[in-house]
Amino acid sequence: MIIRVHELPVRKRYPLRISRGTSAGSDNLLVEVEHDGVVGLGEMAPYSGGAVAQTPELARESLAAWAPRLEGLAPWEMQAVEAALDEVGGGVAARAALDLALYDWVGKRLGAPVYRMLGCDPARIVPTTVTIGILPPEVVRERVPEILARTGARALKVKLGSPDGLEADRAMYSAVREVAPPEIPVRVDANGGWTVDGARSMMAWLAERAVEFVEQPLAKGAEADLPAVARGRPIPIYVDESCSVARDVPQLAGVVDGVNLKLMKAGGIREGLRLIHVARAHGLKVMIGCMGETSLSIAGGVALSALADELDLDSHLNLLPDPFEGLRMVDGRLLPSEAPGLGVRRAQPGEEEANR
């Protein structure tokens, strides 16, 4: 197979502020895998907060290092590809982009959407949340109704863990619940911005205010303190930054209630499936989330989404414009395309304009 890498810069409609900082956009990469006249597409979205910052530079270096090892392989030879990548080493987000391109290629070659190749049942796809970044209450009151109306989403994820402290978190959450219709479920994500005491206090407070659950209360690396937060918890706890690959799951079982799978952390669909299977064997719930991805990578998450209990696949809805199209939002549920592979294509210029 031949691998080509292209720039895929994306700009956010609304900058996203979380506990660790603010993002107004990112230099994503588009990865093309060509073999036997068929081209598969994948995407890398940069992020920090893991063990190694997944920068576009690291991704380009990784893909360049892998390319000569992959020349003699066909895209369906995924086990051999994984073995080559393990030997060479490299960035996990680049690995995800390559994995997505391989699945897209195989689906296009076989004439089947990836979700079908995985045997997934779209009827089981639950509504996705859209994310409200850390904002002052007065902005929340305008932003929440606009986002719900524009995206068609029917569930919210609220970023807490504000550097301004728990008072700011409480003010923001109250503003969200004030303007969100009561039938809209709301969950919160602290992105590791709380202490043990802060987490216990916020979880007790949130439990009385119609929250579904909390995500990543403590920072990555503070997993030893999770039992202190989890003991007698009034609401379920999911972890995100604390869980990237299947091997991270066993030590979290019995401590938390669920894990947030992101393809950019796991390294793609193949490891994503493994993570889901391990979580299930331990009785853990599974959420599928995303980084700052276009519809292309999001389509990879959607291909798996029937296997998840909770979905937070919304980053493409906050892009100006989303350079890909093909996914559909129906009654708040993000559904896969019936086109082969990941089922997305470059957005037409006119449609991009219309999305602005």
Add this chain to the structure above:
Amino acid sequence: MIIRVHELPVRKRYPLRISRGTSAGSDNLLVEVEHDGVVGLGEMAPYSGGAVAQTPELARESLAAWAPRLEGLAPWEMQAVEAALDEVGGGVAARAALDLALYDWVGKRLGAPVYRMLGCDPARIVPTTVTIGILPPEVVRERVPEILARTGARALKVKLGSPDGLEADRAMYSAVREVAPPEIPVRVDANGGWTVDGARSMMAWLAERAVEFVEQPLAKGAEADLPAVARGRPIPIYVDESCSVARDVPQLAGVVDGVNLKLMKAGGIREGLRLIHVARAHGLKVMIGCMGETSLSIAGGVALSALADELDLDSHLNLLPDPFEGLRMVDGRLLPSEAPGLGVRRAQPGEEEANR
């Protein structure tokens, strides 16, 4: 999809004696799944020793109960099929037969061998063992050279746990090692026929006699005693009867070294993959084994076999005749066919004769 069930009686060339009894053949079932002009084939092989005896009668009842629920589904809708089966309940070996037929159908429909659909790398397939049932030493001395020569296998699995006691086990093992060329690796399977003390004693004895590892030293249900056998073990321990599905794996981690996946215990390829993923996340080794199956079900194990550390896929080599063909034994390694789906077909009458 439409489901049809046919008798598939098989007769063993050599009756197989294990700790729990002797089998000279079995009333297997052939399951056909027809949809959209394509027919997928799967097989059920009966067995006892699990929580529920997997009889042909139970399998027929299960398939009959599932059929109306599956009429409106296509074979690729595997998640929906699993949900329907979970709701109705039924035999796990019948479930495996159906799962195999679904994978065969999807592969045939897409024009791809199942091993490719799973991204498996045939170069990673290790040699398979052939099994030597419990036999008197004088028979062992004739049988082992004949079996190695006829099958082309280059590794042996020896059934111990004889009802005649440890002395009989030692005599049989010694006879095997006496006639097997020294380069042939030998492992043993007690099928739960030992006590804790017997297991510890036999493992110490075997460790000095070039054994690879032991399988299922204690009976299913005696898992609480496994740590007493495993403490300071001189050779690795795999479990078979103690581990059927992915959810059985976590409690075995840290106690044993590996698990034996059999599609008839797991319910097919889909659960088999989950079991492998969970075992890997826990650092456990994986063997893929079989019940008294023809090449048809064995081909399902072969489709996954590149993911395993050890293989014991040999039951078809002891049939008179094997009603299916398509697998190849090359240098002791059982390789998949390149034909779509599971890649096997009904053996031609002349070839059946030739196999007698």
